[in-house]
Amino acid sequence: MSAQGGTKAIIAALLANVGIAVTKFVAYLLTSSSSMLAESVHSVADSGNQALLLLGGKRARRAATPQHPFGYGRERYVYAFIVSIVLFSLGGLFALYEAWHKWSDPHGITSWQWVPVTVLLAAIVMESFSLRTAIRESNLVRGRESWTRFIRRSKAPELPVVLLEDFGALVGLVFALFGVGMTLATGDGRWDAAGTAMIGLLLVAIAIVLAVETKSLLLGEGAEPADVAAIERAVADGPEVERIIHMKTLYLGPEELMVAAKIAVSQCESAEEVARGIDAVEARIRAAVPVARVIYLEPDIYHARAEPSAAPGQPGG
Structure with a gap:
Protein backbone atom coordinates (compact mmCIF):
# COMPACT_ATOMS: atom_id res chain seq x y z
CA MET A 1 0.00 0.00 0.00
CA GLY A 220 2.60 -10.14 13.84
CA GLU A 221 1.01 -11.38 10.63
CA GLY A 222 2.56 -13.44 7.88
CA ALA A 223 2.31 -12.89 4.16
CA GLU A 224 -0.95 -13.48 2.34
CA PRO A 225 -1.35 -16.91 0.67
CA ALA A 226 -0.82 -15.41 -2.79
CA ASP A 227 2.50 -13.86 -1.71
CA VAL A 228 3.57 -17.08 0.04
CA ALA A 229 2.90 -19.00 -3.18
CA ALA A 230 4.85 -16.40 -5.20
CA ILE A 231 7.82 -16.70 -2.83
CA GLU A 232 7.74 -20.49 -3.02
CA ARG A 233 7.70 -20.34 -6.83
CA ALA A 234 10.61 -17.90 -6.81
CA VAL A 235 12.63 -20.23 -4.58
CA ALA A 236 11.89 -23.31 -6.67
CA ASP A 237 12.27 -21.58 -10.05
CA GLY A 238 15.93 -22.41 -10.47
CA PRO A 239 18.51 -25.17 -10.09
CA GLU A 240 19.98 -23.83 -6.85
CA VAL A 241 17.39 -25.32 -4.46
CA GLU A 242 16.12 -28.89 -4.36
CA ARG A 243 13.16 -28.03 -2.14
CA ILE A 244 11.96 -25.81 0.70
CA ILE A 245 12.23 -27.66 3.99
CA HIS A 246 10.20 -25.05 5.86
CA MET A 247 9.53 -21.33 5.59
CA LYS A 248 8.06 -18.56 7.73
CA THR A 249 7.11 -14.98 6.88
CA LEU A 250 6.42 -11.99 9.11
CA TYR A 251 5.52 -8.34 8.46
CA LEU A 252 8.01 -6.10 10.27
CA GLY A 253 5.97 -3.11 9.12
CA PRO A 254 3.30 -2.36 6.53
CA GLU A 255 5.85 -2.29 3.71
CA GLU A 256 8.56 -4.64 4.96
CA LEU A 257 8.19 -8.42 4.93
CA MET A 258 10.71 -10.80 6.49
CA VAL A 259 11.20 -14.21 4.87
CA ALA A 260 13.06 -16.95 6.74
CA ALA A 261 13.47 -20.38 5.13
CA LYS A 262 15.50 -23.53 5.41
CA ILE A 263 16.27 -24.77 1.90
CA ALA A 264 17.70 -28.04 0.67
CA VAL A 265 20.82 -27.81 -1.50
CA SER A 266 22.87 -30.45 -3.22
CA GLN A 267 25.50 -32.26 -1.16
CA CYS A 268 27.97 -31.83 -4.02
CA GLU A 269 27.98 -28.03 -4.02
CA SER A 270 30.85 -26.03 -2.63
CA ALA A 271 30.32 -23.16 -0.18
CA GLU A 272 30.91 -20.66 -2.98
CA GLU A 273 28.26 -22.31 -5.17
CA VAL A 274 25.77 -22.34 -2.29
CA ALA A 275 26.38 -18.64 -1.62
CA ARG A 276 25.88 -17.73 -5.28
CA GLY A 277 22.72 -19.82 -5.35
CA ILE A 278 21.31 -18.10 -2.26
CA ASP A 279 22.00 -14.69 -3.80
CA ALA A 280 20.11 -15.74 -6.94
CA VAL A 281 17.16 -17.02 -4.92
CA GLU A 282 16.99 -13.81 -2.87
CA ALA A 283 16.92 -11.74 -6.06
CA ARG A 284 14.03 -13.80 -7.44
CA ILE A 285 12.08 -13.45 -4.17
CA ARG A 286 12.46 -9.67 -4.17
CA ALA A 287 11.41 -9.50 -7.81
CA ALA A 288 8.30 -11.62 -7.11
CA VAL A 289 7.30 -9.88 -3.85
CA PRO A 290 8.93 -6.42 -3.59
CA VAL A 291 7.99 -5.93 0.08
CA ALA A 292 10.17 -8.96 0.97
CA ARG A 293 13.10 -6.82 2.03
CA VAL A 294 14.57 -8.93 4.85
CA ILE A 295 15.44 -12.46 3.70
CA TYR A 296 17.24 -15.17 5.64
CA LEU A 297 17.93 -18.44 3.81
CA GLU A 298 19.57 -21.34 5.64
CA PRO A 299 21.06 -24.04 3.39
CA ASP A 300 20.71 -27.63 4.57
CA ILE A 301 20.76 -31.21 3.30
CA TYR A 302 17.33 -32.75 3.03
CA HIS A 303 16.90 -36.30 4.33
CA ALA A 304 13.57 -37.95 3.52
CA ARG A 305 12.10 -39.58 6.57
CA ALA A 306 9.90 -42.64 6.48
CA GLU A 307 6.30 -42.03 7.46
CA PRO A 308 5.51 -43.48 10.92
CA SER A 309 3.56 -46.69 10.75
CA ALA A 310 0.05 -46.83 12.17
CA ALA A 311 -0.35 -47.95 15.76
CA PRO A 312 -1.85 -51.41 16.37
CA GLY A 313 -5.55 -51.35 15.86
CA GLN A 314 -5.40 -48.04 13.97
CA PRO A 315 -6.06 -47.70 10.23
CA GLY A 316 -3.10 -46.76 8.05
CA GLY A 317 -2.69 -43.17 6.79
Whole structure:
Protein backbone atom coordinates (compact mmCIF):
# COMPACT_ATOMS: atom_id res chain seq x y z
CA MET A 1 0.00 0.00 0.00
CA SER A 2 1.27 3.43 -0.87
CA ALA A 3 2.19 5.44 2.21
CA GLN A 4 1.68 8.59 0.13
CA GLY A 5 -1.91 7.62 -0.65
CA GLY A 6 -2.60 6.95 3.04
CA THR A 7 -1.13 10.31 4.03
CA LYS A 8 -3.27 12.12 1.47
CA ALA A 9 -6.42 10.51 2.81
CA ILE A 10 -5.42 11.32 6.41
CA ILE A 11 -4.77 15.00 5.63
CA ALA A 12 -8.09 15.30 3.77
CA ALA A 13 -9.93 13.78 6.75
CA LEU A 14 -8.03 15.96 9.25
CA LEU A 15 -8.87 19.20 7.46
CA ALA A 16 -12.52 18.21 7.14
CA ASN A 17 -12.84 17.17 10.79
CA VAL A 18 -11.21 20.29 12.23
CA GLY A 19 -13.63 22.52 10.33
CA ILE A 20 -16.60 20.32 11.18
CA ALA A 21 -15.69 20.14 14.89
CA VAL A 22 -15.66 23.93 15.20
CA THR A 23 -19.03 24.39 13.49
CA LYS A 24 -20.64 21.56 15.49
CA PHE A 25 -19.42 22.97 18.78
CA VAL A 26 -20.77 26.43 17.94
CA ALA A 27 -24.11 24.80 17.10
CA TYR A 28 -24.08 22.98 20.45
CA LEU A 29 -23.41 26.23 22.35
CA LEU A 30 -26.37 27.85 20.58
CA THR A 31 -28.85 24.98 20.92
CA SER A 32 -27.66 22.73 23.82
CA SER A 33 -28.38 19.71 21.61
CA SER A 34 -26.81 16.50 22.98
CA SER A 35 -26.49 15.14 19.44
CA MET A 36 -24.48 18.21 18.46
CA LEU A 37 -22.26 17.82 21.54
CA ALA A 38 -21.68 14.12 20.80
CA GLU A 39 -20.86 14.94 17.18
CA SER A 40 -18.52 17.76 18.28
CA VAL A 41 -16.56 15.39 20.52
CA HIS A 42 -16.63 12.77 17.76
CA SER A 43 -15.04 15.21 15.30
CA VAL A 44 -12.45 16.31 17.88
CA ALA A 45 -11.59 12.64 18.51
CA ASP A 46 -11.32 11.98 14.77
CA SER A 47 -9.04 15.00 14.33
CA GLY A 48 -6.80 13.76 17.12
CA ASN A 49 -6.79 10.29 15.61
CA GLN A 50 -5.65 11.56 12.25
CA ALA A 51 -2.87 13.53 13.94
CA LEU A 52 -1.84 10.29 15.69
CA LEU A 53 -1.74 8.43 12.36
CA LEU A 54 0.47 11.14 10.84
CA LEU A 55 2.76 11.00 13.89
CA GLY A 56 2.95 7.21 13.68
CA GLY A 57 3.85 7.37 10.00
CA LYS A 58 6.62 9.88 10.71
CA ARG A 59 8.10 7.87 13.61
CA ALA A 60 7.95 4.64 11.61
CA ARG A 61 10.39 6.11 9.06
CA ARG A 62 13.22 6.29 11.61
CA ALA A 63 16.33 4.29 10.76
CA ALA A 64 17.06 1.00 12.50
CA THR A 65 19.18 1.08 15.66
CA PRO A 66 21.12 -1.61 17.56
CA GLN A 67 18.25 -1.74 20.05
CA HIS A 68 15.65 -2.00 17.26
CA PRO A 69 17.56 -3.73 14.44
CA PHE A 70 14.46 -4.27 12.32
CA GLY A 71 13.46 -0.61 12.42
CA TYR A 72 10.31 1.09 13.65
CA GLY A 73 7.77 0.10 10.99
CA ARG A 74 5.38 -1.33 13.55
CA GLU A 75 4.91 2.07 15.17
CA ARG A 76 2.20 2.61 12.57
CA TYR A 77 0.34 -0.33 14.13
CA VAL A 78 0.84 1.03 17.64
CA TYR A 79 -0.63 4.42 16.78
CA ALA A 80 -3.50 2.83 14.88
CA PHE A 81 -4.31 0.80 18.02
CA ILE A 82 -4.25 3.99 20.10
CA VAL A 83 -6.72 5.46 17.60
CA SER A 84 -9.17 2.63 18.32
CA ILE A 85 -8.89 3.31 22.07
CA VAL A 86 -9.48 7.05 21.62
CA LEU A 87 -12.46 6.40 19.35
CA PHE A 88 -13.94 3.96 21.87
CA SER A 89 -13.46 6.11 24.97
CA LEU A 90 -13.58 9.72 23.86
CA GLY A 91 -16.05 9.15 21.05
CA GLY A 92 -18.29 6.18 21.82
CA LEU A 93 -18.46 6.12 25.62
CA PHE A 94 -18.84 9.90 25.88
CA ALA A 95 -21.74 9.83 23.43
CA LEU A 96 -23.45 7.05 25.40
CA TYR A 97 -23.00 9.00 28.63
CA GLU A 98 -24.37 12.16 27.04
CA ALA A 99 -27.36 10.18 25.70
CA TRP A 100 -28.12 8.86 29.20
CA HIS A 101 -27.79 12.36 30.66
CA LYS A 102 -30.11 13.87 28.04
CA TRP A 103 -32.66 11.06 28.45
CA SER A 104 -32.71 11.73 32.21
CA ASP A 105 -33.30 15.44 31.65
CA PRO A 106 -34.89 15.83 28.19
CA HIS A 107 -35.48 19.28 26.77
CA GLY A 108 -36.27 20.41 23.28
CA ILE A 109 -34.37 22.82 21.05
CA THR A 110 -36.04 26.17 21.64
CA SER A 111 -33.57 28.63 20.10
CA TRP A 112 -31.53 28.82 16.93
CA GLN A 113 -33.54 25.90 15.61
CA TRP A 114 -32.21 26.23 12.06
CA VAL A 115 -28.55 26.07 13.17
CA PRO A 116 -28.12 22.32 13.94
CA VAL A 117 -29.83 21.19 10.75
CA THR A 118 -27.75 23.60 8.65
CA VAL A 119 -24.52 22.54 10.35
CA LEU A 120 -25.29 18.84 10.00
CA LEU A 121 -26.14 19.14 6.32
CA ALA A 122 -22.93 21.08 5.68
CA ALA A 123 -20.96 18.50 7.68
CA ILE A 124 -22.47 15.67 5.62
CA VAL A 125 -21.21 17.37 2.46
CA MET A 126 -17.69 17.84 3.87
CA GLU A 127 -17.51 14.30 5.24
CA SER A 128 -18.67 12.96 1.87
CA PHE A 129 -15.72 14.65 0.17
CA SER A 130 -13.35 13.23 2.79
CA LEU A 131 -14.80 9.72 2.40
CA ARG A 132 -14.56 10.03 -1.40
CA THR A 133 -10.85 10.81 -1.09
CA ALA A 134 -10.31 7.77 1.16
CA ILE A 135 -12.24 5.55 -1.26
CA ARG A 136 -10.30 6.83 -4.26
CA GLU A 137 -6.93 6.28 -2.58
CA SER A 138 -7.99 2.83 -1.36
CA ASN A 139 -9.14 1.79 -4.82
CA LEU A 140 -5.61 2.36 -6.11
CA VAL A 141 -4.37 -0.53 -3.98
CA ARG A 142 -7.50 -2.56 -3.21
CA GLY A 143 -7.64 -4.32 -6.57
CA ARG A 144 -10.51 -6.79 -6.79
CA GLU A 145 -10.77 -7.37 -3.05
CA SER A 146 -14.08 -6.70 -1.35
CA TRP A 147 -14.16 -3.78 1.06
CA THR A 148 -14.53 -6.14 4.01
CA ARG A 149 -11.49 -8.17 2.99
CA PHE A 150 -9.50 -5.02 2.24
CA ILE A 151 -10.12 -3.67 5.75
CA ARG A 152 -9.39 -7.03 7.38
CA ARG A 153 -6.32 -7.97 5.32
CA SER A 154 -4.59 -4.65 4.71
CA LYS A 155 -1.12 -4.54 6.26
CA ALA A 156 -1.01 -0.73 6.22
CA PRO A 157 -3.48 0.57 8.84
CA GLU A 158 -3.99 4.16 7.69
CA LEU A 159 -6.48 3.78 4.85
CA PRO A 160 -8.71 1.23 6.62
CA VAL A 161 -8.75 3.43 9.73
CA VAL A 162 -9.65 6.56 7.76
CA LEU A 163 -12.26 4.64 5.77
CA LEU A 164 -13.99 3.38 8.89
CA GLU A 165 -13.74 6.74 10.64
CA ASP A 166 -15.17 8.64 7.66
CA PHE A 167 -17.91 6.08 7.16
CA GLY A 168 -18.75 6.21 10.86
CA ALA A 169 -18.72 10.00 10.80
CA LEU A 170 -21.12 10.10 7.85
CA VAL A 171 -23.54 7.61 9.39
CA GLY A 172 -23.24 9.39 12.74
CA LEU A 173 -24.23 12.67 11.08
CA VAL A 174 -27.33 10.97 9.68
CA PHE A 175 -28.17 9.71 13.19
CA ALA A 176 -27.65 13.21 14.60
CA LEU A 177 -29.84 14.71 11.88
CA PHE A 178 -32.54 12.17 12.73
CA GLY A 179 -32.39 12.98 16.46
CA VAL A 180 -32.34 16.75 15.94
CA GLY A 181 -35.04 16.63 13.28
CA MET A 182 -37.41 14.56 15.40
CA THR A 183 -36.74 16.81 18.41
CA LEU A 184 -37.59 19.89 16.37
CA ALA A 185 -40.73 18.22 15.00
CA THR A 186 -42.04 16.91 18.33
CA GLY A 187 -40.43 19.14 20.95
CA ASP A 188 -39.37 15.97 22.80
CA GLY A 189 -35.67 15.99 23.73
CA ARG A 190 -35.63 12.21 24.10
CA TRP A 191 -35.33 11.95 20.32
CA ASP A 192 -32.11 13.94 20.63
CA ALA A 193 -30.93 11.48 23.28
CA ALA A 194 -31.83 8.55 21.03
CA GLY A 195 -29.79 10.00 18.15
CA THR A 196 -26.86 10.51 20.52
CA ALA A 197 -27.10 6.89 21.75
CA MET A 198 -27.09 5.63 18.16
CA ILE A 199 -23.92 7.64 17.52
CA GLY A 200 -22.28 6.15 20.62
CA LEU A 201 -23.15 2.56 19.71
CA LEU A 202 -21.84 3.10 16.17
CA LEU A 203 -18.52 4.49 17.39
CA VAL A 204 -18.06 1.70 19.93
CA ALA A 205 -18.67 -0.91 17.19
CA ILE A 206 -16.16 0.72 14.81
CA ALA A 207 -13.59 1.06 17.61
CA ILE A 208 -13.90 -2.65 18.45
CA VAL A 209 -13.38 -3.63 14.79
CA LEU A 210 -10.30 -1.39 14.57
CA ALA A 211 -8.90 -2.73 17.85
CA VAL A 212 -9.31 -6.37 16.80
CA GLU A 213 -7.73 -5.89 13.38
CA THR A 214 -4.86 -3.72 14.64
CA LYS A 215 -4.16 -6.14 17.52
CA SER A 216 -3.59 -8.87 14.94
CA LEU A 217 -1.06 -6.67 13.14
CA LEU A 218 0.71 -5.85 16.39
CA LEU A 219 1.04 -9.53 17.25
CA GLY A 220 2.60 -10.14 13.84
CA GLU A 221 1.01 -11.38 10.63
CA GLY A 222 2.56 -13.44 7.88
CA ALA A 223 2.31 -12.89 4.16
CA GLU A 224 -0.95 -13.48 2.34
CA PRO A 225 -1.35 -16.91 0.67
CA ALA A 226 -0.82 -15.41 -2.79
CA ASP A 227 2.50 -13.86 -1.71
CA VAL A 228 3.57 -17.08 0.04
CA ALA A 229 2.90 -19.00 -3.18
CA ALA A 230 4.85 -16.40 -5.20
CA ILE A 231 7.82 -16.70 -2.83
CA GLU A 232 7.74 -20.49 -3.02
CA ARG A 233 7.70 -20.34 -6.83
CA ALA A 234 10.61 -17.90 -6.81
CA VAL A 235 12.63 -20.23 -4.58
CA ALA A 236 11.89 -23.31 -6.67
CA ASP A 237 12.27 -21.58 -10.05
CA GLY A 238 15.93 -22.41 -10.47
CA PRO A 239 18.51 -25.17 -10.09
CA GLU A 240 19.98 -23.83 -6.85
CA VAL A 241 17.39 -25.32 -4.46
CA GLU A 242 16.12 -28.89 -4.36
CA ARG A 243 13.16 -28.03 -2.14
CA ILE A 244 11.96 -25.81 0.70
CA ILE A 245 12.23 -27.66 3.99
CA HIS A 246 10.20 -25.05 5.86
CA MET A 247 9.53 -21.33 5.59
CA LYS A 248 8.06 -18.56 7.73
CA THR A 249 7.11 -14.98 6.88
CA LEU A 250 6.42 -11.99 9.11
CA TYR A 251 5.52 -8.34 8.46
CA LEU A 252 8.01 -6.10 10.27
CA GLY A 253 5.97 -3.11 9.12
CA PRO A 254 3.30 -2.36 6.53
CA GLU A 255 5.85 -2.29 3.71
CA GLU A 256 8.56 -4.64 4.96
CA LEU A 257 8.19 -8.42 4.93
CA MET A 258 10.71 -10.80 6.49
CA VAL A 259 11.20 -14.21 4.87
CA ALA A 260 13.06 -16.95 6.74
CA ALA A 261 13.47 -20.38 5.13
CA LYS A 262 15.50 -23.53 5.41
CA ILE A 263 16.27 -24.77 1.90
CA ALA A 264 17.70 -28.04 0.67
CA VAL A 265 20.82 -27.81 -1.50
CA SER A 266 22.87 -30.45 -3.22
CA GLN A 267 25.50 -32.26 -1.16
CA CYS A 268 27.97 -31.83 -4.02
CA GLU A 269 27.98 -28.03 -4.02
CA SER A 270 30.85 -26.03 -2.63
CA ALA A 271 30.32 -23.16 -0.18
CA GLU A 272 30.91 -20.66 -2.98
CA GLU A 273 28.26 -22.31 -5.17
CA VAL A 274 25.77 -22.34 -2.29
CA ALA A 275 26.38 -18.64 -1.62
CA ARG A 276 25.88 -17.73 -5.28
CA GLY A 277 22.72 -19.82 -5.35
CA ILE A 278 21.31 -18.10 -2.26
CA ASP A 279 22.00 -14.69 -3.80
CA ALA A 280 20.11 -15.74 -6.94
CA VAL A 281 17.16 -17.02 -4.92
CA GLU A 282 16.99 -13.81 -2.87
CA ALA A 283 16.92 -11.74 -6.06
CA ARG A 284 14.03 -13.80 -7.44
CA ILE A 285 12.08 -13.45 -4.17
CA ARG A 286 12.46 -9.67 -4.17
CA ALA A 287 11.41 -9.50 -7.81
CA ALA A 288 8.30 -11.62 -7.11
CA VAL A 289 7.30 -9.88 -3.85
CA PRO A 290 8.93 -6.42 -3.59
CA VAL A 291 7.99 -5.93 0.08
CA ALA A 292 10.17 -8.96 0.97
CA ARG A 293 13.10 -6.82 2.03
CA VAL A 294 14.57 -8.93 4.85
CA ILE A 295 15.44 -12.46 3.70
CA TYR A 296 17.24 -15.17 5.64
CA LEU A 297 17.93 -18.44 3.81
CA GLU A 298 19.57 -21.34 5.64
CA PRO A 299 21.06 -24.04 3.39
CA ASP A 300 20.71 -27.63 4.57
CA ILE A 301 20.76 -31.21 3.30
CA TYR A 302 17.33 -32.75 3.03
CA HIS A 303 16.90 -36.30 4.33
CA ALA A 304 13.57 -37.95 3.52
CA ARG A 305 12.10 -39.58 6.57
CA ALA A 306 9.90 -42.64 6.48
CA GLU A 307 6.30 -42.03 7.46
CA PRO A 308 5.51 -43.48 10.92
CA SER A 309 3.56 -46.69 10.75
CA ALA A 310 0.05 -46.83 12.17
CA ALA A 311 -0.35 -47.95 15.76
CA PRO A 312 -1.85 -51.41 16.37
CA GLY A 313 -5.55 -51.35 15.86
CA GLN A 314 -5.40 -48.04 13.97
CA PRO A 315 -6.06 -47.70 10.23
CA GLY A 316 -3.10 -46.76 8.05
CA GLY A 317 -2.69 -43.17 6.79
